[in-house]
Amino acid sequence: MSLHKDLPLKQAVLSLSEKEKDKLLVRLINKDKMLLKQLHYELLEDEADLADRIKVLKDRLESLFDQASSTIKNLPLYSNYRELTSLMRQASGWINEHEKVTKDKFSVVECRLILLQEAFERFPVLFGPTALLPGMKLHKYVMGRVKNVNGLFNKLHEDLQFDLNPQMESVISFAEEHRLITF
Structure with missing residues (x-):
């Protein structure tokens, strides 16, 4: 399921504090090796x-x-x-x-x-x-x-x-x- 289709979940995620969002984002990025490589390239190279x-x-x-x-x-x-x-x-x-x-x-x-x-x-x-x-x-x-x-x-x-x-x-x-x- 997509976050865009589950509007209540999307609103709940957006209402999280910055610190909680950052922790969640880092956890999600670590689960996708390709995304990690893409971010490294885009942000650091x-x-x-x-x-x-x-x-x-x-x-x-x-x-x-x-x-x-x-x-x-x-x-x-x-x-x-x-x-x-x-x-x-x-x-x-x-x-x-x-x-x-x-x-x-x-x-x-x-x-x-x-x-x-x-x-x-x-x-x-x-x-x-x-x-x-x-x-x-x-x-x-x-x-x-x-x-x-x-x-x-x-x-x-x-x-x-x-x-x-x-x-x-x-x-x-x-x-x-x-x-x-x-x-």
């Missing part, structure tokens, strides 16, 4: 911290793919498709969290493009035609990611699009070549 967050995220993505290169082989095998799908979902989760906390559209598009480019460059054989179910699931997932990043890219200001255009063209070109585009 600045542009320099955003640049640091972006660098850390890019480093994590690069490290993840470096590690994956030793475990995932560029061969169309069941396990390779599954591992790459899992890796891409994990990295996408990191980018989603970054987006929820910072709400920085440019870095989100940039990191999503890095994710796709790394996968395409390191494991091109896994994006070829396949009859294996995990391969088809990977292709479907990547199709969704390409469509998503294309939509986000198109919403950016044209100056920002200009900065990311080479990466976007590379991703679109690979996706078209491997029939991973449906728009």
Whole structure:
């Protein structure tokens, strides 16, 4: 139930003393980890911290793919498709969290493009035609990611699009070549 639908409760909360409201607010914030991260970012961080967050995220993505290169082989095998799908979902989760906390559209598009480019460059054989179910699931997932990043890219200001255009063209070109585009 929402506080807006329970007007008597809303009035009771608003009539609490400042000290009681503060205690209640702190208790509620502690129960939601994402809200805690968002508040920390909004209230305590600045542009320099955003640049640091972006660098850390890019480093994590690069490290993840470096590690994956030793475990995932560029061969169309069941396990390779599954591992790459899992890796891409994990990295996408990191980018989603970054987006929820910072709400920085440019870095989100940039990191999503890095994710796709790394996968395409390191494991091109896994994006070829396949009859294996995990391969088809990977292709479907990547199709969704390409469509998503294309939509986000198109919403950016044209100056920002200009900065990311080479990466976007590379991703679109690979996706078209491997029939991973449906728009």
